[in-house]
Amino acid sequence: MRAWQTFLDSIYSYYEKRLNPFPDEEPREPPRTLLAFCIHFTRGAWPWIALSTVLMALIAIIEVWMFAFLGNIVDWLAEHDRANFFSQEGWKLAGMAATIVILLPLAVYVQSLISQQVLMGNYPMRIRWMVHRYLLKQSMTFYQDEFAGRVATKLMQTALAVRDFVMKLVEVLNYVVVYFSGILIIVAAQDTLLLIPMLAWLAGYVALLWYYIPRLGKVAEQQADARSAMTGRIVDSYTNIQTVKLFSHAGREAAYARESMMDFLRTVYAQMRMVTGFYGLLYLLNGVILFAVGGLSLYLWTVDAVSIGAVAVAIGLVLRIWNMSQWIMWEMSQMFEHVGTVQDGIATISLPRLVEDKPGAKALTVARGEIVFENVSFHYGRKGGVIENLSLTIRPGEKIGLVGRSGAGKSTFVNLLLRFYDVQSGRILIDGQDIADVTQESLRAQISVVTQDTSLLHRSVWENIAYGRPDATDEMVIEAARKAKALEFIENLADIKGRTGFAAHVGERGVKLSGGQRQRIAIARVMLKDAPILILDEATSALDSEVEVAIQENLYELMEGKTVIAIAHRLSTIAAMDRLIVLDKGRVVEQGTHEELLARGGLYARLWQHQSGGFLDVNVSEAAE
Secondary structure (H helix, E strand, O other): OHHHHHHHHHHHHHHHOOOOOOOOOOOOOOOOOHHHHHHHOOOOOHHHHHHHHHHHHHHHHHHHHHHHHHHHHHHHHHHOOHHHHHHHHHHHHHHHHHHHHHHHHHHHHHHHHHHHHHHHOHHHHHHHHHHHHHHHOOOHHHHHOOOHHHHHHHHHHHHHHHHHHHHHHHHHHHHHHHHHHHHHHHHHHHOHHHHHHHHHHHHHHHHHHHHHHHHHHHHHHHHHHHHHHHHHHHHHHHHOHHHHHHOOOHHHHHHHHHHHHHHHHHHHHHHHHHHHHHHHHHHHHHHHHHHHHHHHHHHHHHOOOOOHHHHHHHHHHHHHHHHHHHHHHHHHHHHHHHHHHHHHHHHHHOOOOOOOOOOOOEOOOOOOOOEEEEEEEEOOOOOOOOEEEEEEEEOOOOEEEEEOOOOOOHHHHHHHHOOOOOOOEEEEEEOOEEHHHEOHHHHHHOEEEEOOOOOEOOOEHHHHHHOOOOOOOHHHHHHHHHHOOOHHHHHOOEOOOOOEHHHOEOOOEOOOOOHHHHHHHHHHHHHHHOOOEEEEEOOOOOOOHHHHHHHHHHHHHHHOOOEEEEEOOOHHHOOOOOEEEEEEOOEEEEEEOHHHHHHHOOHHHHHHHHOEOOEOOHHHOOOOO
């Protein structure tokens, strides 16, 4: 028994490995039309789909032929005496037995291996893999415009919908062509008059499909969009659960979700009304053809135009059509539901990347860390630029502080340097290399960033710190945590599954840690990465004063030998930088040391004077960036 199971497992394993679920090819922008989109994501699977189709056709031919053979058996029973029956028809019966006992089960088994083992799991996984890799390199604008949960839902739904649409389309077309063609041929061989009700039924059936299926498809598309919106609202509530609870808005969030649930339910009601109407008319049509073919075949038998076997074949085929018509109707309605899901997914997935690597882009190499902005201009689609004709040179190893009111362009300056957006004019150079000509991954690998709003991955503490350098040893991770003053709290961590210390998981976006703890993990991660260019955006704002003082020395050590850009709303934290750059409306309006700018009495001096408790006064702030 065990040997037999091992043999079966080896067969299953062989077929499961026939289609690679994780192709290496670099994903490109998917097409925006339904068929082109499905074909794009079916590359590599077509040979197996074609082989499955051939086997399905063979199975359908055998099944139709079995009805014809059944009619022959009825006629033989009427014509032959019992004593000579097997001697006269035995070889035909043996052939029939071999077909239904050996050939048909073998064809079904091999077709099932291809469908279930080769395609069912690997095919949609290929789609998820390619779409996920494409979306990982989408622009920041894409993710700012979409719910993360909505994007993930569409990725999962679209992969399954493409698989089911393609496989059901092939299966339905195959059975329609083979089955109905075979049925018409067999019926015509009995008597051509029997074709009349068959053809009339076929015309009525096609009319039903013609009317209902496109309408079901349209409702399915609305349903997919409503489902996605509903999921997005629910995920948004869960993602921001702390805010929901702080403002005591559980009831409001429930009402917000209920509104989208009701929108989704309306599309379900519309769909089910159509399905009910379709079913009712289909049963009426099937009842009419059974009555017509049964009555006509019996009449033809009474006038000796057809045999008893022909009557059995005709009625048997009508009963088979009865079952097949319901199956085809259901498959096609589901197929068009998948069409709606795919089209909804296309609207999100098949968007161009706003920031792309140029063909043949090389890796950035940083030896010195000089940064040059040459006449750079950029805006977010509004009138007037956020950055206007900005020119600035940051010398290798220089530590600069970016200062300016809210909306002055500080964050945009950093986003352009990281190439989250492409400049609209001018260029940005690092060690003489235009960042538009190098790969994005190599660019960001040379820049470390610590932001004010730190986001951690829902993984272990060790994995979050090692994210800065995946090949780091345990000793390197522990040393980075020690320098970031994080070891003490890490050793006391435990999660719901009993994992402790560096193995403990931090929750979604690091929600299980305090803001200061998250920040120290982020600083440890950057210390481990040790990139030649360092960006600090309020890096210590989430830390209490005691921890900030303790970590400041290590931050200075981290900055040693690096080109540093620091943004802070507490001007006192960047006053000691080599040079302060004051931005206003996307332009450099002042630059110099803290003392020089105070002596000049310009914008920086006014910002310094208006500070309250070390922070920029909101009264001198402008619109948010």
